[in-house]
Amino acid sequence: MFVDRAQIRVKAGDGGAGAVSFRREKFVPNGGPDGGDGGRGGSVRLKVDTGMRTLMDLRYRREFHAEAGHPGTGSNRRGKDGRDVEIRVPPGTLVYDAASGALLADLRAGGQVYVCARGGRGGRGNARFASAVHQAPRMAERGEPGAERQLRLELKLLADVGLIGFPNAGKSTLIARFTAARPRVAPYPFTTLNPELGVLRDPEGQEVVFADIPGLIEGAHRGVGLGDRFLRHVERCSLLVFVLDAAGTEGRDPLEDLWVLRRELEAYSPRLAQRPWLVALNKQDLPEARADLARQRAAVAAQGADVLPVSAATGEGIDAFVLAVTGRVRRGESPPVPEVQTVLNPRPRAAFEIRREGAVMRVEGVELERRVRMTDPGSEEAISRLNRYLERRGIARALTRAGARPGQRVVIAATDFLWVEDMERREGCALVPSYSPSTVR
Ligand SMILES: Nc1nc2c(ncn2[C@@H]2O[C@H](COP(=O)(O)OP(=O)(O)OP(=O)(O)O)[C@@H](O)[C@H]2O)c(=O)[nH]1
Ligand SMILES: [Mg+2]
Structure with a gap:
């Protein structure tokens, strides 16, 4: 089965948590902190496999989760990294973010890799928070959540x-x-149901790839016959060849066929219709084709397109056809996908935004949310570290300006906080988890 579209969900592994631990040695009553870092979460990546022709595998499996990093442990032992997950895709796969529609990657060459969900960083263990003034930190970071x-x-x-x-x-x-x-x-219509590729070596030894797609008929853009969806597979061609039954064996006028095809192409994509094209007048072994050649040639030439009479059955005219076609191919210039624009990281990472939702204030920001997710709400030290960050980034000030008063509920990254009085802070207030962990546990 030929499958050329798929939607999947990918989730990278979360980073492992850092450890809180203190050295225990004989004769040393208070050893220093030795909690190790958590391991990195596994990533999910896409990799081009030239042996693949379709996205069929993704019909059956649509969820991919990479392994989480392991937590750090005492004696400064770092947790093990999570294993990556690799999804193999055929060359020519375009990757879009389903939510925003942005093009993320255009995967063409064999072996090309795109990391579509990066694993979370491991949280730092308490050994890393030790300093001259703070010799026994009781906090460690949680692992960074894996991208999803x-x-x-x-x-x-x-x-x-x-x-x-x-x-x-x-x-x-x-x-x-x-x-x-x-x-x-x-000899029956719609023999070809899937696009097929054929490779030719031109006189200079270069490869030229041809795509044979299912036949089009009048009304294809409205879904008649097999429809026009297979035209997407010629969107990246630098040259289009219209193949006509010049003998009119089915009773149609070959020129009328050409105009119908041109109109269907135009309806599918005006941009694609402007691509360089030429016409192969096939079935020249039949007398009907020969008898009508002069008229057909003149009509096509009037449109400014080259005409090549051939017989695919006997091979007549094929050499000239191949020469003309390969001569006009602009190799390596296969047009990029024109109808999309790549937008990556539209917002700077440190930016944030405060929104009021009824009684709640919600703060959003890529870096801020990551910070909050890595903060252990049960650790006073970790919460105070988070508050120092809020001050440094101007988020605390912005909360006051937005009207936060003591007792205000603030939600960041699905975590509930209260804005409470704290005279040690510049704003006179600080965020604390709204459910004290001691009451939860
Ligand atoms: N006499 C003659 N018959 C031909 C020639 N080329 C193809 N045919 C015949 O035309 C019929 C259709 O050929 P296909 O190559 O299957 O046509 P197609 O365009 O791929 O058709 P679909 O896959 O259905 O879109 C077959 O019976 C072929 O043998 C030719 O040059 N001369
Ligand atoms: Mg065919």
């Missing part, structure tokens, strides 16, 4: 030349003539 996101994957085959035509025009016969591809050929 919904991804939309879309496969757009990487080909240089796209073959477009009505069913039975001879596209598959043609591609089988000069490449090793062996798509099914049969």
